Amino acid sequence: MSAAYPSGWNTVVPVETGKVSASLGPPVIGAFRLPTDPLFYANFTLQNVIGGSRFRITRNDNGNELASGLVPGSVATDHTISGIAGFENPMLMRIVIRNASGSTKYRSFETFAFLYKSGGSSYILQQVD
Amino acid sequence: MISVNCSTKVITVPQSDLLSMGGGVYELDVNWLRQQLKDWEDSEEGMAMPDTHRHNTTVTLSGVTYARTFEIINGYTVTFEDVGSPYTVKCVGANHNIGDVKTVNQVSLIIGNSAGLIEVPTGAGATPADIWNRAVEGGLTAEQVLRILLAALSGRTTGVGTAQEEYQSVDGSKARIAATFDLNGNRQSVSLDGA
Numbered sequence: 001m002s003a004a005y006p007s008g009w010n011t012v013v014p015v016e017t018g019k020v021s022a023s024l025g026p027p028v029i030g031a032f033r034l035p036t037d038p039l040f041y042a043n044f045t046l047q048n049v050i051g052g053s054r055f056r057i058t059r060n061d062n063g064n065e066l067a068s069g070l071v072p073g074s075v076a077t078d079h080t081i082s083g084i085a086g087f088e089n090p091m092l093m094r095i096v097i098r099n100a101s102g103s104t105k106y107r108s109f110e111t112f113a114f115l116y117k118s119g120g121s122s123y124i125l126q127q128v129d
Numbered sequence: 130m131i132s133v134n135c136s137t138k139v140i141t142v143p144q145s146d147l148l149s150m151g152g153g154v155y156e157l158d159v160n161w162l163r164q165q166l167k168d169w170e171d172s173e174e175g176m177a178m179p180d181t182h183r184h185n186t187t188v189t190l191s192g193v194t195y196a197r198t199f200e201i202i203n204g205y206t207v208t209f210e211d212v213g214s215p216y217t218v219k220c221v222g223a224n225h226n227i228g229d230v231k232t233v234n235q236v237s238l239i240i241g242n243s244a245g246l247i248e249v250p251t252g253a254g255a256t257p258a259d260i261w262n263r264a265v266e267g268g269l270t271a272e273q274v275l276r277i278l279l280a281a282l283s284g285r286t287t288g289v290g291t292a293q294e295e296y297q298s299v300d301g302s303k304a305r306i307a308a309t310f311d312l313n314g315n316r317q318s319v320s321l322d323g324a
Contacts, residue, residue: 053171054172054173054176056176056177065177068173068176096176098167098171098176099171100164100167100168100170101168101171101172105164105167105168107184108180129167129184129186
């Protein structure tokens, strides 16, 4: 994207996001994206995941963690994770699901899925261990 | 409670988690260990780590329930707490490979695995000779151990009550067991011949 730096006094540098943008007051007229910045953010749904399971989603190419957490509830459900950062379109992700804290212990489930700009989903088939 | 060191992949089992059987022997329920590891795997800490083990549950075939198997994998090792004095851990509840991944310390392990039908890499399976030639302990094969036991149970003896006793083979051709004793009747040295 093009950028304009008319003068130093009105350049906005929100360093905490890793982005640089320049403006003449609202609206923003330009922004730079660092190579480490995501291309997009999208939602991803874990289908049929058993409540109480812990999930961890990482980039397949470098192993960096994209999301992790605990699925609420105790029965099989669809769980949507909002705003996963996408660094390429599509982006291959590794998904690990584990659930062994309750009385029923499940095998560790691992799968891979693509995250698109439009989002994505994966069917989770957990088996009792 | 067990702990897992994420950087060294060492699984530590405290002595207090084992069931004391008396005489310095403690029992480890391997299935309990499996469940503890499963529990750790789905913790925040464990999620970033590879699986600790593989498990195949019990299976019933024609009315016989075969034991579960438990295999430590991915480079993890098992350390039983070193309490400063030797003790023995007897494993029950599953066939396992803990003996292969156990850290060497003052704790000894009674593995307790039991095999029924097994597969071998080549050939049609284990022959009777393969089974009898399996080393049981101290380099003695199963066949040799049986000969020595037979001598101890029914072989003719010499020197009983003296400082040196011998237990003969059934045909009396050789001493299967030759032992020396101190004044208190304790064995000081034992020579075995199972050939």
